[in-house]
Amino acid sequence: xxxxxxxxxxxxxxxxxxxxxxxxxxxxxxxxxxxxxxxxxxxxxxxxxxxxxxxxxxxxxxxxxxxxxxxxxxxxxxxxxxxxxxxxxxxxxxxxxxxxxxxxxxxxxxxxxxxxxxxxxxxxxxxxxxxxxxxxxxxxxxxxxxxxxxxxxxxxxxxxxxxxxxxxxxxxxxxxxxxxxxxxxxxxxxxxxxxxxxxxxxxxxxxxxxxxxxxxxxxxxxxxxxxxxxxxxxxxxxxxxxxxxxxxxxxxxxxxxxxxxxxxxxxxxxxxxxxxxxxxxxxxxxxxxxxxxxxxxxxxxxxxxxxxxxxxxxxxxxxxxxxxxxx
Amino acid sequence: xxxxxxxxxxxxxxxxxxxxxxxxxxxxxxxxxxxxxxxxxxxxxxxxxxxxxxxxxxxxxxxxxxxxxxxxxxxxxxxxxxxxxxxxxxxxxxxxxxxxxxxxxxxxxxxxxxxxxxxxxxxxxxxxxxxxxxxxxxxxxxxxxxxxxxxxxxxxxxxxxxxxxxxxxxxxxxxxxxxxxxxxxxxxxxxxxxxxxxxxxxxxxxxxxxxxxxxxx
Numbered sequence: 001x002x003x004x005x006x007x008x009x010x011x012x013x014x015x016x017x018x019x020x021x022x023x024x025x026x027x028x029x030x031x032x033x034x035x036x037x038x039x040x041x042x043x044x045x046x047x048x049x050x051x052x053x054x055x056x057x058x059x060x061x062x063x064x065x066x067x068x069x070x071x072x073x074x075x076x077x078x079x080x081x082x083x084x085x086x087x088x089x090x091x092x093x094x095x096x097x098x099x100x101x102x103x104x105x106x107x108x109x110x111x112x113x114x115x116x117x118x119x120x121x122x123x124x125x126x127x128x129x130x131x132x133x134x135x136x137x138x139x140x141x142x143x144x145x146x147x148x149x150x151x152x153x154x155x156x157x158x159x160x161x162x163x164x165x166x167x168x169x170x171x172x173x174x175x176x177x178x179x180x181x182x183x184x185x186x187x188x189x190x191x192x193x194x195x196x197x198x199x200x201x202x203x204x205x206x207x208x209x210x211x212x213x214x215x216x217x218x219x220x221x222x223x224x225x226x227x228x229x230x231x232x233x234x235x236x237x238x239x240x241x242x243x244x245x246x247x248x249x250x251x252x253x254x255x256x257x258x259x260x261x262x263x264x265x266x267x268x269x270x271x272x273x274x275x276x277x278x279x280x281x282x283x284x285x286x287x288x289x290x291x292x293x294x295x296x297x298x299x300x301x302x303x304x305x306x307x308x309x310x311x312x313x314x315x316x317x318x319x320x321x322x323x324x325x326x327x
Numbered sequence: 328x329x330x331x332x333x334x335x336x337x338x339x340x341x342x343x344x345x346x347x348x349x350x351x352x353x354x355x356x357x358x359x360x361x362x363x364x365x366x367x368x369x370x371x372x373x374x375x376x377x378x379x380x381x382x383x384x385x386x387x388x389x390x391x392x393x394x395x396x397x398x399x400x401x402x403x404x405x406x407x408x409x410x411x412x413x414x415x416x417x418x419x420x421x422x423x424x425x426x427x428x429x430x431x432x433x434x435x436x437x438x439x440x441x442x443x444x445x446x447x448x449x450x451x452x453x454x455x456x457x458x459x460x461x462x463x464x465x466x467x468x469x470x471x472x473x474x475x476x477x478x479x480x481x482x483x484x485x486x487x488x489x490x491x492x493x494x495x496x497x498x499x500x501x502x503x504x505x506x507x508x509x510x511x512x513x514x515x516x517x518x519x520x521x522x523x524x525x526x527x528x529x530x531x532x533x534x535x536x537x538x539x540x541x542x543x544x
Contacts, residue, residue, distance in 0.1 A: 019374055019375050019386060020374075020375060021529070022375045022376075022377050022386070023362075023366070023375065023376070023377070023460070023533075024460060024464055024465060024522070024528065024529050024530040025460040025461050025462065025463060025464045025465055025466055025522075025530065026464045026524075026529070027464075126524050126525070127524055127529060133464075133524075135463070136463075136464050136505070136522075136524060137505075137524075138524035138525075139524070143524075186336050186337075186338060186339075187335075188335065188337070189333065189335035189337075189343055189345060234351060234379065234380030234381045234382070235379050235380055235459065235461055235462070235468065236343065236345065236379045236380070236381075236382040236384065237343065237377030237378075237379050237382065237383070237384025237461070238337070238384070239337050239338065239340075239341045239384070239386060241337070241338045242337055242338075259461065259462055259463060260377055260460075260461050261377065261379055261459065261461030261462060266337070266343075269336070269337045269338040269341075270338070271338055271339055272338050272339055272340055273339075294336055294339065294394060297336075297338065297339035298339050298389055298394075300339075301339050301340070301389055301390070302390065305390065
């Protein structure tokens with residue numbers, strides 16, 4: 001069992017989400033930073049889509065009721081194990097009763113850390129995933145964020161799992177995390193309804209993540225993006241990464257919990273390879289947007305998958321085969 | 328097919344096809360047929376299809392299927408849709424109209440220049456088709472409604488609308504599966520459960536279903 005002693009602003013169970021349930025209008029959900037989730041799982045010998053904890057901004061404290069191999073990836077949220085510094089992107093053996101806690105963002109950037117445990121968080125599968133759907137109230141543990149007092153079951157170690165404390169994920173095999181990231185975007189289907197100055201503003205100004213942002217999407221604060229004339233669109237399918245522009249001109253970057261359809265015009269879509277960078281932003285953080293081509297987006301996607309598939313040890317061939325098509 | 332489709336990438340792993348036509352009903356039928364064919368045939372790399380009012384979103388693995396290849400598959404399906412095997416299912420939805428269950432019934436009647444009873448008569452005249460599921464898990468967009476029932480969205484959305492609320496906007500009718508913010512005019516309420524994550528399938532309605540509203544006595 002993994003016991004929650006403190007939660008911080010938002011503590012949830014997440015995996016790679018439930019894309020197949022889109023047909024029922026169910027958001028994908030899953031980890032905001034999918035790269036960090038998969039890396040954490042690989043470090044502890046789990047399949048890439050095992051469920052882990054998503055810690056937001058810090059403040060969480062957890063304790064294991066049995067010794068286990070754990071890994072913390074993503075943001076540096078000041079992870080500690082009892083009074084020791086807990087190394088990030090590293091498989092670490094944690095003893096029974098030892099307290100894993102997150103004191104808060106340490107350094108210039110970071111919003112979300114992932115705590116994976118060998119065996120994964122073994123909450124029931126709902127609609128094909130263990131991810132928490134906060135709006136729908138299902139998945140995760142009882143369909144909600146985890147308050148102090150929650151007890152999370154841990155699954156059995158996967159067969160053939162290579163359990164090696166000390167296994168390390170080097171910085172050169174991670175996305176280029178940092179403060180004020182530049183996110184690449186492809187022009188969207190309705191960009192023509194805005195005129196060139198809107199796209200110019202979008203891709204030259206510094207934008208700030210608004211205070212009302214959450215796992216569904218980020219309000220981006222900056223100059224308003226004016227449409228040439230009001231849009232009257234029938235609702236259409238959207239995905240995380242899409243940037244919608246409501247009539248007030250303040251763009252919204254859709255994130256993991258975004259609804260499956262929307263009625264606002266889509267001015268662009270942040271490429272998948274840069275969504276882990278977006279996932280590491282908190283309200284008040286700055287970002288830039290820049291145009292990319294589809295070829296660049298594909299190359300970035302390939303590069304990210306190649307980083308995730310990089311063998312950390314010589315004996316991970318079976319795991320790599322199991323990871324095909326995870327992204 | 329008397330209209331065309333535009334195709335735009337939504338990132339490297341999704342493409343959006345939009346119909347260039349005001350005939351949403353024809354576009355929607357093509358989108359539903361193409362989505363059903365994709366779900367049944369599952370071409371290499373295909374992950375999910377989201378048919379909407381007059382568009383189709385397809386998510387895929389770009390390391391398996393290129394954008395050009397997936398666009399070609401989707402374009403062929405949309406421009407020459409396979410026969411849609413409509414489930415032929417008619418789902419009856421009992422509704423309590425007006426009063427506390429439908430606080431906007433009087434206002435809708437006033438906008439349309441008819442009586443509340445005539446609004447109910449028109450709404451129960453159907454059946455109407457489920458064009459898409461979206462906005463929230465299990466939320467059906469049902470229509471298009473006859474012109475005599477077309478009202479715009481509310482000027483000010485409500486912070487919350489109770490589950491089961493039956494509402495009108497933008498030439499469509501919908502049903503709120505859960506307590507949600509709502510910009511549509513609420514004219515009634517059903518006791519049926521629209522979405523249950525533990526059920527199979529989890530949504531009461533699917534695109535292509537025919538919905539017959541019936542007034543509770």
